[in-house]
Every structure is written in structure tokens, then in C-alpha cells.
Amino acid sequence: MQLSYNLLKEYVDIALPPEELAERLSMNGIVAERIKPVFEEVKGAVVGEITDIQAVGKSGNLSLCRVDIKSKKLEVICGAKNIRVGNFVPVVIEGGNLPGLGKIEGKEIQGVYSQGMICSAWELGLEKSKSPGVLILENNFPLGENIKNIKDIADDVIFDFEIFSNRPDLMSIIGIAREIAAFSGKPLHIPEQELIEIEEFITDYISVEVEDESLCPRYAGRIIKDLQVEESPFWLRWKLYLLGVRPINNIVDVTNYVMMETGQPLHAFDLSLINGKKIIIRRANPGEKFRTLDGVERVLTVDNLVIADTKRAIALAGVMGGENSEIKANTKDVFLESAYFDPINNRKTSSYLGLRTDASNRFEKGIDPYGQVFALNRSAYHIMRLTEGKVISGVIDQYSKELSKGKAIKLNLCKIDQVLGMKVGKTNKERKERVIDILSKLKFQINSLEEHLLEVTPPSFRSDIKIDVDIIEEIARIFGYENIPSTLFKATLVQEGKSNKQKAVDKIRNTLISCGMHQIISYSMINPKYFEWLKLPSSHHLCKAIELANPLIQEQTIMRTTLIPGLLKAMQWNVNHSIEQIKLFEIGRTYFPRNGAQGGPLPVEKLMITGGIAKIGRGDIWQKSESWDIFYLKGILESLFDSLGIQDVEYLPGDLPFFHPLHNGIITSKGKRIAVFGRVGDDIISYLDIPGNILLFELDYEELYPFIKREIIFQPLPKYPHIQRDMAIIVAQEISFARIKKEVLKISPGIKKRIELFDEFRGKQIKEGFKSIAFSIFFQSDERTLTDTEVDKIMENVTISLKKLFQADLRQ
């Protein structure tokens, strides 16, 4: 809601300067999003009189104007069509400044040197989009005077207030003035008007039939005849600029001004274009076509309410008028409409048609159902004053019996103290007085029932007040939130802050970070195209994703079932930005349709932990010489399992189509699949245009969680020394280290053994199809010091066993 300081001052006495007023209002819930002096950034603009106009150039679009600015006469080129000789206009002299245009230089146009510029409202910063012509001032303006010195105009300040959607009453000058009056205690000036009606009666001109009272609980109208449609006088145009409304003609301007003044939208019809002397408020016929004022033909449904005459629709109720009945230059008689339409239906219509107007914006939030006639009379008064129009006697005012009247609400005064956490008055008496004072300033009606009980009826324009806490908020607002104390409630809960399941996620995150990985967050919505990239067949369970019914962009149409696409995208982004060492992980949810009705109507959300590493470019530089292969990635996973106390894990060859077939693993624990890992397939890498390898893992937290060891139990340190033996064997390549390890551990089960790999080697010295594996075995007993002979014996058995099972040869 845009309005100005001077405008407000016409309705309420204001002692505060503009900035302080804005500050004070924001503490009452009306925030000024913008405060701007009216001629901000305007420099060197003076009042000039156009003394001569000559067309220049061939196109005929430009004219050379001679402008008298008292001290001298200027020659200015102007493109506007709305100028006449004798007009007073704002003209900026070369060297001056205009908002948005910057410094204005004199320049040669069509062979004529233009010494400045005649300004439009937009150029002066008064309108948000280009004005159709220049701003014509009043002829009593002091010639040659800088416009920044013009009294009552230049000292104004424009506010742009943000109005909460539950306070449509504040979408008007009177509404905001009423608030100022309430907190400042200053009187509110509601303008009064004396309407002179002629001896003709409205009922002879028109009748109104409301077919659907629920959608139009109130419909009021007046007729003014023999008026002249013309440009509004400067004072009215100026007020509209201050309100952010573009002037059109005097009739439309009056209805717009009164809407901004009172909050009641009005519409003017050309009476001569209403067929059958009858207004019918009805639902549109299905498929009924109607051309609104903006020239767009709209196809309506029965849910849209129209204002019609006996032949056709003439307005879209509460949204926009029609071309077929609009006010034109030759209009003589008008029918003024002032109604109350059902907010919900109004909102449905305007959102269905995608048509939001100042009027619909007010109707849909709920205007004062008792403000129609006042606004009507106010408009008629202005039109009567501005034109020679005659006001026909009487008002049409049809309303439903259901029309909402303010409902009385019981307010327990003790509850105010309870909700606010303070005493509103030192004594009960003072509290009561204070409450009554605040509420009467807000125009609430008050009945004192008992000592601590009031019966409060909100004014008709406050449809937002429904229950006692709504009234308490009003009291708090006017009392000032800053005057409510700050207290800390006593802690009564003994619940633990986080569950074990939440804590384990924190631990996983910390471990991955200590492995040098960076946490990322990517979008939950992805493009199904990624499944193709990942070569997942459409039957794969990861492809059964939840679809958005109304996606915003192509890139985000389904809910992710894996974090891998987001991670790959992040890796690609970093590669494209020349980052060479990339270690990323994400802990986030994936989403799956629910199978069957069990577990409720919502989809399944599963937490996943996904990580990836990639090293691009030179790997041999000083700090980063280690190679990032599958064992590096596995090392991260092992560290993670280690930190979570997960011991029984098996690494098995995997089958995911997006991993390289030979670097493709799954991890299970007690037969449950808890993770996948591997090297991203070469074709995907080249598709992503990544000059290197990417290694990925994805862990399923739900599957992983049961294996997490929650408590640390101390194990006594070994009392006896261990004995170490190294062993190198040559076996066929397909014999996995895990199998060898498993066999070694089986021998002499009474003795503790730990096995550490120190080398795996294939190549020249080893015959084709074989590999060398070298490892240390650490032997340990809890009962005694082992002897060398004992250990030698075990080593012999190990050798025999490996030979037998795997045809392993000892390497010398």
C-alpha cells in the first residue's frame, strides 16, 4: 500500500516526522518497505510555461517547444502528445538530474539544440513504468520556481507499506490514519460531504437483481448524469501519483481515489450502455465469453460471478469491468457500483483467470461489509464537484440478511496477563481502564460484564478479529511489543535432546569430514534423464520415483531415489571450475512410493549417505601424491565402519550398471546389503566430460543403523607380547585376499591373530594369471607369552593349508 505523509496528514494529526512515523508504525505491524522523499534524485527541474510548439523532423513524433522559465526562454525537444501552448510543465534544464535517467545533458536532436527536457511523472520518479505523456501542472504554479521548492508538494514523503493479508482494512488511507490515531491518541478526520441530489429517482433509471446472494451479500449503486469526462485536475492526479495509481480520466480517477481512501473498490459503468435498465448479478454461463477492460477475451465458468444487464455480462464482479460498458470520452451518465463480494469466490475467480487487480486484491481479503454507501456518496460528491454532473436521488442498496455483523467476544482480563506474561496495569482497575482505552481507540465496542470480563464487539471493518486472543494481540500491538518483558521459562523437561539415531548421523558426518571430505547439499528434485545416464533399466527400483504434479523446471521433475546424480553434478561443477582434488559427500533423504497402504498415505523417506572422490590432472604434486583408487575409497568406508564399531562387513563384487564392471562392489553385514561402491563407468565419465576417475559409495542408513555399536566398552590391553611373522605367497589371481585371510584365521583358533596386507603384486616376475600377496600375521595370547617354536608350528600349518586350498606357493 503506497501513500504519502501529506495525504495521511489530511486524515489524522501527526506530530512525528516521516521517518519516526514509519518506525512507530512498523512497531504496530505496518512496515514501510520503502520511504522516499517525493522528488528524490531530482535536480534542476523548474516550472515552465509552454509558449510555442512546432513540429520538427519528418516523422512528426517530435516537437520543438519554447518554454518560459521566467529567467529565460528555453528551446526543448519533446516527444509527448499531451502538450498544449499555455501548459505549465516541469522542465529539467541541461545539467540537472532525474531518477533513473541520471544527468540530463543538452543535445542536438533533429538539428535543434535541446536545452533540457519536459518531464513525465515517471521521469520525476512518481510512476513505476513509463508515463503516456508529460506531467501537466496547474497554471497557478510559480513560473521558474524549482519544483523542489513548491509548497505542500515537494516536502512530501512516499511510503510503501507492507500490509498483512489479514488486515485488508489497512489497504486504505483512512485505515492507516485510524491506526495512527489509535496509538497517538490524536483525532481522526473523516471527510464529510454534502451531496446535492436532483429531483429524479434512481429507481426510475435502474433496478438491481442479485441472483446469488451468497456470492454478493451487498450491492449498492448511484447514478450521476450529464457529466463530462475529461482529464482530472492537478490535485486529483497528484494524489493518485502519491498513491501509485495512474490517472486515466476524472470519473475513473475518482473511483480509484475513493477506493484508496476508503478501501472500498468502486466501478463506474456508462449508464447508456446498460441494456434493459437492469443490473443482474449472476453466475456466468458455462463457456460464456467476456472481454475485460484490458482487452483480453476470457472464457468463464459457473464459478465466476458477473455483473450483467438483460443481454450480456458487463463486468467480472469484483475483478475487472468490461470493454462493452466502460467510461469513454463521450460518456454522459454513469452508474456507480459499490459492492461486497464473497472473498473466497472472488479469490477463486481471479486466480482461475490469472487476473489480479487492486479491486480483487481487496475483495478477496474481505472488505468492510458496511462501507459501501459511504464510498458511493464520497465518489458522487467528487464527481459532482469536478463536473457539472447531477446526482440522482437515492441509493440502490441491496443486502443479504446473512450479511455478517460484528460478533461479540468475551474477553477475560486475566487471560491478557497470562498470554503476554506481564501485568497490563498495576491494579486490576488500571488494567481494565487501559484495555478499554486501547480498544475504544481501535473502534471496538465494549460492554463491561463483570469485574474481569468484558464483552467486546469489533468494528465491521475488522473481519480478522474472531476470538479473544485476536483482541489480546490488538492490545499488545498498541501497548507495544517492546514494552513486554523478556523472561526465560523454567526447564521442566528431562527428555534427551537427540535420539541415538540422530546422534549416529552426526558421528557419520564428523568421520567423513575428518577423512577430508566436504559436505554438500543438493536438490531433492532431479531430472529422470539421470537414470538413463546411470544406465539403470526402467524396471530398476531406483527408477520408480515419485513425480511432481506441477514441476517448475525440466531439471527438477521427480524426487530423487539416490543421491548419486546430485553428487555427480557437484563433481562435474567443480571439475568445470578447474578444481582438481574433489572429495564430496552428502547425507540426505531419498523418496520412494509406498508399497500398499501399510504405514500411512505418505511416501517412504530414506536417509542415504553418499560420497565420491575424484582426482583430476597431475597426481604427483607435492602435497597430493597419493593415488585415489578404489582402495582409497574403501579406506574411507573402513574408517567410517571403524568409527561406528561395525565389524562384520563383507565386500563382495557388485552388479550396478553405472560402475565399472571390474571395480564394482557391494558391502553386506550379516547378509544385509548396507552399501554399494565402485568406480564410475568409463562411458559415464566421458559423458560427464570428466578427465579422470570418479569413485563413489552410497550407504543406506536404515540398513546400516542396526549394526552401529552405540557404547564403547574398554578392552584390557594385552598382557603378553605378540609375535610377528611375514609371509609372501603366489596364488592364482582369482583367489581373493579375503578368502586367504579367512583361512589363515581358522588355523589354531585358540590363538588370536591379526593379519595385515603389505603388498599385492602382479607382473613381470610372476607368471601369467598369478599374483603375489604379502602379509604379516600377528600372533597373540591373553594367557601367556607365545614361544617362537609354537608360532613356527602354526606358520607351517598355514603354509600347508594355503597350499592345499589355493595351491599357494611360498615366495622366497
Added chain:
Amino acid sequence: MDKEMENLREKFFKKMASIKNREELQRIRNEYLGRKGIVAQMLKKITSLSPEEKPRIGELLNKIKRDFQKTIAEKDNDFLAENSGKEEQVDISIPGRNFMLGTTHPIELILKYTEEIFMGMGFCIVDGPEIELDYYNFEALNIPKDHPVRDDQDSFYITPDILLRTQTSPMQVRTMESQPPPVRIISAGKCYRRDSIDNTHTPMFHQIEGLAVDKDISLADLKGVITEFCKQIFGKDRITRFRPGYFPFVEPGVEVDVSCQLCQGLGCQSCGYSGWLEIMGAGMVHPNVLEMAGYNVEKYTGFAFGMGAERIAMLKYGINDIRLFFENDLRFLNQFK
């Protein structure tokens, strides 16, 4: 024993006299002072001595050990001094082989800080679904269909009844339905709105929601708790301001601002010349919401608040483009160590 010790000394010093380099010295060190060295073995023998002899011999042996250690160390220093001219000085300005620290995402940092601050005030952390029923996301929060507030929260729908939550507030109702008062929870996570991407909007963002319901909870308590939170997260010198706000699920409604750190409240570009930065919406839980969750509105009151984690992070770290949070650029992430 005494004799043995005498021999030991003699032999040792003789050998030491003929040593030529550090390798030889190392060998002697192992021979005499190693874990299974000669001195160690002699020390083992002490156990078989008579109680009177034990302390004396023990002390003598230890004296021998100390002498040997000293002699070897001196010799070692001599060798080092001799060689110092030959070994090259390292360039200690060469960078170390560092460990490439990982980082926490800045949004996660904010969620963690917030959770910790509120856990300190007795709140516990709960999680809720991101794909939510329209009922919990709107209706149970006093936002029926066709409420104008829905315009500000354009939603992604899966079906007419199921949507991506536009706020974390549904957890207020879910929590109250699942447990009797008193309640004190924080629920944080992803939310979604159909906003086109620009430097202040992304279709996905994070919210942090808080709710406290008990007997005798007041607006003054809300002010106290939020003031404490703002001090802890933004710093003690920042001022918190409370003013009326409108959210259908609270009444009275509150908007919370903190003073702008750039201009100290004087007004600058980053605070829109107001001196204040909006950080959250809050208020006393609307009786309709308590009632829909099955709480006794005569007995219980509560407050609730919600804030955008991205907004808090942008203010706290001076980030000017919300898109950076989801680009996952390492040059950005690496700054949050």
C-alpha cells in the same frame, strides 16, 4: 657380580675408543643398552641375589647404565658435529604435506548451532516427513484451502492431498498429536516452494521450527528465549526487536529482527536502510491449532517460531547469493572450516 661389572665397564670403554662411525656406535648401543642387551641381562640377574645385595648391585648397575648412555650420547654428538658440514640444510619454508581438511556445509553449521543452543534450553530435536499431507502443512495450521496465505507459499504437489512441505510447521501438529504437553521441540529440515531461482530464492531451502507448549507459557517467554538465541548465534552486541506479524497459526503473531551489524542500526543498503534485519516469524500458538492437535486450550498455551537457515547463514557469514548453497562449489565450501 662386582667382578663382572668391572669387566663390563672395561670392555665397553675399550670398544668405544676404537669406534669410527655412527653405524658402529648404533651397534654398540644395541649390544649394551638394547632391550635384550648385556646391561639388561645383568639387571635380570638381580632377582637371584640376596635381599641385602639387591639394592647395592642394582644401584651400581644403574650407574653403569647411565654412564654408558652418557658416553654414547657424547660420542654421537661428536659424529654429528663432524658431519654437519656434509648434510644439507632442509628448506623449512617448503609447505608440509597437509591433511586437506573436510568441511561441514554452512547450512548444516547453522542447523547444528541452532540445535545446540535450543538443546541447552531444554528443547529436543525431532524429524518429520518432507513429503507431507496438505492437512498438516496447511489445514491443521489454520490455513484452509483458499486462504490468501497459500499464495505466498506456492507448493509442489504430488497428489491433491500430498505435497512437498512448504514449511517445517507441520511438525508442530504432528508432535502435539503424538505426545501430551509439556512439549519443547526443534525440527529442522528441507522445505520446498515453487519459487523461480534467483539470488534470494531457490525452490528448496531449510527451515528451523521451534515449539514450546506448557501451562503458563507467555509472549514474554517467547521474547526471552528468542533474545537468548539471537545473542548466541549473532553475538552479544546484537539487539533483538519484536514487532507484530501475521501467520495464521499464531496469535499474537510476532516478527523478529536483529540489528544490522554493518551499520550498527543506522541504516545501510544491506538492511534496506532500516537498521534491522528480519530473521524469523513467531507467535503464540493459535488456539485453533492447539485444539486441532487435541490439546486443552483452557489449560495450555505455547509459542512457536520458524526461520530460514539460508537467511541466517547469509546474515551470519555475509553471503549474498542463496544459489551458492546448492552449487556445492569447493571454493565456497572450503571457507567453512
